[in-house]
Amino acid sequence: LPTGKITDHDVDGGQDLDIFDINEAAGLDLFEGDIVLDERQARNS
């Protein structure tokens, strides 16, 4: 098809971001990357 160049929108900014990359980029330092611990678990870990 003879299309002109039209504006794209790349979801995820066009990157193959895994859960851990997304959280790291957001400045999160969660347990194992994406786990929220309660106080008791945090103490144990």
Added chain:
Amino acid sequence: IIGDEYRWPTVIPYVLEDDLEINAKGVILKAFEQYRLKSCIDFKPWSGEANYISIFKGSGCFSSVGNRRVGKQRLSIGTNCDRIATIEHEFLHALGFWHEQSRADRDDYVRIMWDHISDGREHNFNTYNDTTSSSLGVPYDYGSMMHYSKNAFRNGTEPTIVTKIPAFSDVIGQRMEFSDSDLLKLNRLYNCTQGSTFLDSCDFERENICGMIQGPGDEQDWTREMKATGGPDTDYSNLGKCNGSGYFMHFNTGTANTGDTALLESRLLYPKRGYQCLQFFYYNSAGTSDKLKIHVREYNSTNPNGTLRFIKTIDSAPERLWQLHHVSLDVKTKFRVVFEGSKEGTGTTEGGGLSLDDINISETTCPEFVWRVKNFSELMTTTPTEKPIYSPPFTSKEGYSFQMQLFPNGVESNPGEIAVYANLVALEGETGQIWPCPWKQMTMMLMDQNPHIQKRMNNQRSVTTDPNRKITETDNFFWDDPRKVGPEVTAPDGLKYFQGPRAGTPVYLTHLRARSRDFIKNGDAIFLLSMEDVSHLTESQPTPATTVHPVTTPSSNNNCSSVECLNDGVCVMDEGIPSCRCVVGKDWWYYGDRCERKGSLMDKTILALASSLSVLGVMLVITIISVICVKKKYKNRDSGGVISNTYA
């Protein structure tokens, strides 16, 4: 995680918080559908239950592990987390699963490259012993969606996880769908015996043909074959690759008489939802006028022997190809699906007929559109980067047309990966739409053509038309009428239309993954496309904060309608008695019959300090009094006596 206290009920109450992106809300609902299809886990909008999962848009994708029994348990689906596998992954955490790499036996299967891990992130590679975490008797699973990806937490360019079997090095960290082992573990943990919305699947590999029967009142039978004269040469499940297997059902119209019919009926099925999707592969090598019709035989108390109801005729010209078909059903009582082959043409020939394989019946909605990309395997290697293949335009129920753009060899930014985009289309004569297009979710799903619907790991991405989104650096709306914001194009068949801007991803799937499983069968790929209206998801779901009386049963006096829980508390029926469940924070909580009092850790500290000081004060007073008394006593004795030397 070991411990019954961490389990949820099999029907999990949820709240979609208002801050979630609309696309994310739609994908969350799709993830719930996968849970329903593949396990007994179901989800229902929260209606006053004590514990529920509240999904919100946090700064990333995260969850707690298991049911923490805190009332509102939050799960974040933030920006870039709106992928079905990411959502399923976070919900598996919430259901009680840790990451696969933290299993006690992890080191038997992968090597952790400690030198390649970022400083301070080593703790993410701890393992749990089998008193804390159980693998439920399921072998270590490289294909689990709960596995880390090989580069997780790395400090440079080298991977942090190396699989001991090299073939799995690029398999770990898949974010497509549940693996078989993920489902086995989930179903074991929650004692599931079947999927909530699954009804039947048959690939005809077993002689009992899954309990299907030859219908009454017909002249011919369907027969179980490996090959038929006139086609097909092989079945679809195995494509004839395995010796001694590869069966399908065939109605030979070549030898039948004009007017003959053959009925093939499924076993009895028991619907719960009232709507179903029948999916099957169909090979038509019969005459052009021979037909395949779909009926349902419905049973109820007035018709114990069942009544046949016609659904539709499969409209498909003879072609040397197994074609995928979907039929939407709306059955509410016990039923069978009936395939009726009929010979309408005249004369007998040696071969040819109607063939069926890989039948699946589930209580789900059917995909709206099927786009088969022939020779996709070859296209991945021969198509230049940046060169798209366009699907034909598809028109949704609401009258919007769209198409998919497929880049088999990727785009400039990511060559060698499959890229997919969706765009709106304006066809000639189309009128009546609202522009910019409001809240339509377009889903592009590459079908894993495994014969069994519950074992499929489809790859899908969705984009939603946000009517407020603008094209960068312009005043035009992105999802406006393509006649206004897009060029006119002409398809190879001469069809002219306007093509709007496109949204999608250049990293849809790697070639390696695309060549895995059954994404490509006989060289072809099948994309299942849909455009669903998700505008209802812009509305708020009732939450504890907005609902004072979540559970009400007007007919009864002894219920939550007579109880008012304060401070966002929730009324629940506890063994028939209404009681308030109060909101709890990290270091504070509400309590009392109506959650009218607030407590906090600081209150407790002050109380403890005050008590200690009081006790100290009382002890001090007692000591002082005692000292004074003793002093007084001895003073009195001194002053009353006469001391003299009586022996002098």
